[in-house]
Amino acid sequence: MDIKLYDLELSGNCYKVRLFLSLIERPYELIPVDFMSGAHKTRPLIDANPFGEIPILVDGNLTLRDSQAILVYLARKYGGEGWLPTEASNMAQVMEWLMVAENEVARGPNDARLHDKFGYKLDHALATANSARILDLMQAHLSNRKWLACGRPTIADVACFPYVALGHEGRVPVGQRPEVQAWIKRIKALPNFIAMPAI
Amino acid sequence: MDIKLYDLELSGNCYKVRLFLSLIERPYELIPVDFMSGAHKTRPLIDANPFGEIPILVDGNLTLRDSQAILVYLARKYGGEGWLPTEASNMAQVMEWLMVAENEVARGPNDARLHDKFGYKLDHALATANSARILDLMQAHLSNRKWLACGRPTIADVACFPYVALGHEGRVPVGQRPEVQAWIKRIKALPNFIAMPAI
Numbered sequence: 001m002d003i004k005l006y007d008l009e010l011s012g013n014c015y016k017v018r019l020f021l022s023l024i025e026r027p028y029e030l031i032p033v034d035f036m037s038g039a040h041k042t043r044p045l046i047d048a049n050p051f052g053e054i055p056i057l058v059d060g061n062l063t064l065r066d067s068q069a070i071l072v073y074l075a076r077k078y079g080g081e082g083w084l085p086t087e088a089s090n091m092a093q094v095m096e097w098l099m100v101a102e103n104e105v106a107r108g109p110n111d112a113r114l115h116d117k118f119g120y121k122l123d124h125a126l127a128t129a130n131s132a133r134i135l136d137l138m139q140a141h142l143s144n145r146k147w148l149a150c151g152r153p154t155i156a157d158v159a160c161f162p163y164v165a166l167g168h169e170g171r172v173p174v175g176q177r178p179e180v181q182a183w184i185k186r187i188k189a190l191p192n193f194i195a196m197p198a199i
Numbered sequence: 200m201d202i203k204l205y206d207l208e209l210s211g212n213c214y215k216v217r218l219f220l221s222l223i224e225r226p227y228e229l230i231p232v233d234f235m236s237g238a239h240k241t242r243p244l245i246d247a248n249p250f251g252e253i254p255i256l257v258d259g260n261l262t263l264r265d266s267q268a269i270l271v272y273l274a275r276k277y278g279g280e281g282w283l284p285t286e287a288s289n290m291a292q293v294m295e296w297l298m299v300a301e302n303e304v305a306r307g308p309n310d311a312r313l314h315d316k317f318g319y320k321l322d323h324a325l326a327t328a329n330s331a332r333i334l335d336l337m338q339a340h341l342s343n344r345k346w347l348a349c350g351r352p353t354i355a356d357v358a359c360f361p362y363v364a365l366g367h368e369g370r371v372p373v374g375q376r377p378e379v380q381a382w383i384k385r386i387k388a389l390p391n392f393i394a395m396p397a398i
Contacts, residue, residue: 050336050339050340051336059288062288062291064291064292064295065295066294066295066298066299068294068298069291069292069294069295069297069298070291072290072291072294073287073288073290073291073294076285076286076287076290076291077287077288086275086285087275088272088275088276089258089261089272089276091271091272091275092261092263092268092269092271092272092275093263093268095265095267095268095271095272096263096264096265096268098268098298099265099267099268099297099301100265102298102301102302103301103302103305106302107306123322137249137250140249141249
């Protein structure tokens with residue numbers, strides 16, 4: 001198989017790549033990374049991704065870092081127009097939410113979970129406040145739409161879903177936000193959806 | 200003019216949009232926002248962008264938030280293939296660095312400057328450490344290339360440039376990183392480059 005994914009089962013960023021590969025029914029080789037011993041911080045993985053992070057995707061001669069960039073690549077290469085439209089205004093609407101995954105969701109439920117579950121030295125109170133803000137914004141955004149962008153499932157949903165759905169592992173559950181809960185259910189009902197531990 | 204930009208002169212995120220509009224020679228209407236009195240947190244701007252942030256770009260019926268998403272839109276709509284290629288692997292390489300702008304640069308030199316220049320209650324020591332990390336990664340990345348992605352100037356450079364070049368305003372100057380300094384010079388030499396205060 002051409003596609004290789006360097007992976008950690010408990011990483012929401014790795015999971016979003018596994019989830020999308022499943023949604024588009026693309027076969028790949030999964031290579032588990034010994035995260036606890038820091039394999040991603042040493043050779044050969046640090047040469048593949050100098051940022052010292054996973055996931056890393058390899059497809060032929062191409063090596064990519066960052067889960068959002070990987071989703072863009074897979075959508076463009078294998079996913080068709082539906083998951084990431086190329087028309088400017090539709091692409092930009094997907095991008096708005098890829099950026100939320102990279103920024104607000106990362107600084108919110110992702111940081112909260114890193115603190116609680118993996119012992120990262122992060123400001124949990126700040127991550128909790130950030131989580132409430134982005135979850136409230138998503139609740140409002142989803143009050144008159146089913147999907148984050150373009151009226152259909154896109155990589156925007158795939159990018160934002162994992163850490164929102166894992167929030168309870170960082171004491172920032174979705175809670176009383178019915179539109180976000182309904183959106184999570186819609187994602188879980190997509191054909192070829194796969195889960196991960198705690199989702 | 201069709202394009203309207205809700206803007207703050209001292210915002211690096213607004214500046215990157217102004218810079219890109221200049222680089223692609225696209226006329227637009229600039230609408231200054233009274234940031235200090237919180238105009239972006241109240242109507243009508245909070246309706247245009249519920250995140251309560253600027254820049255906001257309006258082009259006809261389309262309203263966009265997030266400077267990186269706005270760059271993607273402008274590049275796709277008006278910039279041609281050069282600034283943002285549509286081929287999957289090239290697009291993904293640009294995306295990797297748009298995500299760095301949204302994450303590592305935001306948590307590094309941008310947060311450091313927000314603390315020092317605008318009095319935001321942020322962890323300046325953490326922002327300083329984050330800044331050193333991403334500046335070192337950029338120094339290494341640029342040691343054998345002139346531009347961040349695709350061997351030519353793209354929106355990746357436009358997205359990462361402002362807060363790196365403004366780092367001295369947050370006590371995180373580029374310092375002894377000659378490849379980053381040379382990259383900044385190359386960007387400043389692009390046709391139709393424009394500056395902002397402190398750059």
